[in-house]
Amino acid sequence: MSAHTVDGPAESARRRVVVGVAGGIAAYKSCALIRALTESGHQVRVVPTESALEFVGRATFEALSGNPVHTGVFTDVPQVPHVRLGQEADLVVVAPATADLMARAATGRADDLLTATLLTARCPVMFVPAMHTEMWEHPATVENVATLRRRGNVVVEPASGRLTGKDTGAGRLPEPDEIFALAALLLERADALPRDLEGRRLVISAGGTREPLDPVRFLGNRSSGKQGYALARLAAQRGADVTLVAGAVAGLDDPAAVDVVRVQTAAQMGDAVTALAAGADAVIMSAAVADFRPTTLAASKIKKGAGEPDTIPLTKNDDILAGLVKARAEGDLAADTAIVGFAAETGDEQGDVLTYAREKLARKGCDLLVVNAVGDGKAFEVDNNDGWLLSADGSETALAHGSKALMASRVLDALRPLLPPAG
Ligand code: CTP
Numbered sequence: 562m563s564a565h566t567v568d569g570p571a572e573s574a575r576r577r578v579v580v581g582v583a584g585g586i587a588a589y590k591s592c593a594l595i596r597a598l599t600e601s602g603h604q605v606r607v608v609p610t611e612s613a614l615e616f617v618g619r620a621t622f623e624a625l626s627g628n629p630v631h632t633g634v635f636t637d638v639p640q641v642p643h644v645r646l647g648q649e650a651d652l653v654v655v656a657p658a659t660a661d662l663m664a665r666a667a668t669g670r671a672d673d674l675l676t677a678t679l680l681t682a683r684c685p686v687m688f689v690p691a692m693h694t695e696m697w698e699h700p701a702t703v704e705n706v707a708t709l710r711r712r713g714n715v716v717v718e719p720a721s722g723r724l725t726g727k728d729t730g731a732g733r734l735p736e737p738d739e740i741f742a743l744a745a746l747l748l749e750r751a752d753a754l755p756r757d758l759e760g761r762r763l764v765i766s767a768g769g770t771r772e773p774l775d776p777v778r779f780l781g782n783r784s785s786g787k788q789g790y791a792l793a794r795l796a797a798q799r800g801a802d803v804t805l806v807a808g809a810v811a812g813l814d815d816p817a818a819v820d821v822v823r824v825q826t827a828a829q830m831g832d833a834v835t836a837l838a839a840g841a842d843a844v845i846m847s848a849a850v851a852d853f854r855p856t857t858l859a860a861s862k863i864k865k866g867a868g869e870p871d872t873i874p875l876t877k878n879d880d881i882l883a884g885l886v887k888a889r890a891e892g893d894l895a896a897d898t899a900i901v902g903f904a905a906e907t908g909d910e911q912g913d914v915l916t917y918a919r920e921k922l923a924r925k926g927c928d929l930l931v932v933n934a935v936g937d938g939k940a941f942e943v944d945n946n947d948g949w950l951l952s953a954d955g956s957e958t959a960l961a962h963g964s965k966a967l968m969a970s971r972v973l974d975a976l977r978p979l980l981p982p983a984g
Contacts, residue, residue: 584612647681657691694730759800784849786810
């Protein structure tokens with residue numbers, strides 16, 4: 562797992578999180594989630610089911626959370642834990658949530674401490690399923706998931722990939738980093754994960770491009786891809802069908818339930834995005850695309866030589882975003898495809914960040930422009946961000962400082978009304 566805020570949040574941001582653990586092999590991954598939550602300063606109570614303790618011992622959960630761990634309702638009776646834990650929680654995360662646990666939750670059972678806690682919780686509740694594909698796709702589970710979602714719970718889309726043994730398919734627990742990001746988002750904003758993008762197809766670009774100079778060198782930039790990955794992750798968890806076109810990123814895991822297409826250069830990114838845009842309801846260009854590439858690619862490594870270095874001639878890359886807007890205007894792309902751009906601006910003596918951003922929105926002709934002030938350690942390679950959202954209709958919204966996930970949730974909120982009706 563990557564490092565989380567070492568100092569933890571301020572006292573006001575310290576929250577009570579119940580981590581429920583059901584009995585599946587992925588229970589071991591809950592340990593990394595518990596650790597990430599406690600390292601972020603939150604108070605964590607772990608409530609496993611009896612069968613979860615077949616996979617991870619009680620002592621591990623107690624040591625990681627710093628709190629006692631029980632499974633039944635008849636321990637510590639004077640404290641009434643089966644009611645108190647749920648009532649006092651700011652968030653309940655069940656990871657992994659097995660088919661059995663979700664069935665019990667959907668029918669309102671309260672036959673152990675975890676299900677009793679789920680019935681008394683009035684805070685956001687997030688189930689993170691993990692099971693074999695057949696179980697995930699079974700009509701009983703499908704109906705239970707729909708019931709839990711209808712009641713306002715978040716049921717995370719599982720990842721695809723290797724399950725226990727040799728089988729692969731949908732049903733894998735998302736990586737602990739990803740579960741942590743979604744949990745942290747719900748603590749920042751309780752209503753950040755509605756299922757309001759079901760049936761929508763989104764293409765999202767992320768990361769930086771690399772323009773090769775010779776077999777070992779390239780021109781690149783400092784984009785980490787975190788903002789684009791946060792957008793893709795959230796859009797998928799809000800029900801969208803997402804393809805992420807990823808350039809160079811800082812060691813990020815693929816978000817669960819997202820198709821990832823990898824590219825290196827601006828030209829490759831342009832080809833991939835343009836081809837995918839044809840079937841999309843929206844394209845979000847959050848990638849940092851290189852404006853220029855070396856005019857020639859040396860077939861072998863350029864040697865240092867004795868004299869001064871040669872200058873590197875550059876050629877302008879096509880502007881992918883502007884190309885999409887033009888294709889839409891010319892009828893090569895559906896007229897109702899929503900197009901979102903990003904602007905990374907530093908401002909200078911001639912103009913501030915917003916002045917340049919307004920010019921960029923007008924120049925690029927997209928529907929929404931997400932504006933970040935960059936430089937001085939802002940926006941690139943960091944976890945938090947702020948900025949503005951400029952709309953083609955002239956509205957301007959400040960995006961308050963917060964995680965890139967929070968920023969992504971605001972961008973998707975603004976995008977949703979621009980999407981064509983679900984077909
Ligand atoms: N963009 C693109 N193709 C390029 C360059 C940029 O699609 N060749 C997109 C980016 O993905 C982003 C938006 O255009 O959504 C703005 O990128 P930015 O680098 O801020 O703008 P530029 O057009 O490069 O303008 P400048 O560098 O002059 O600020």
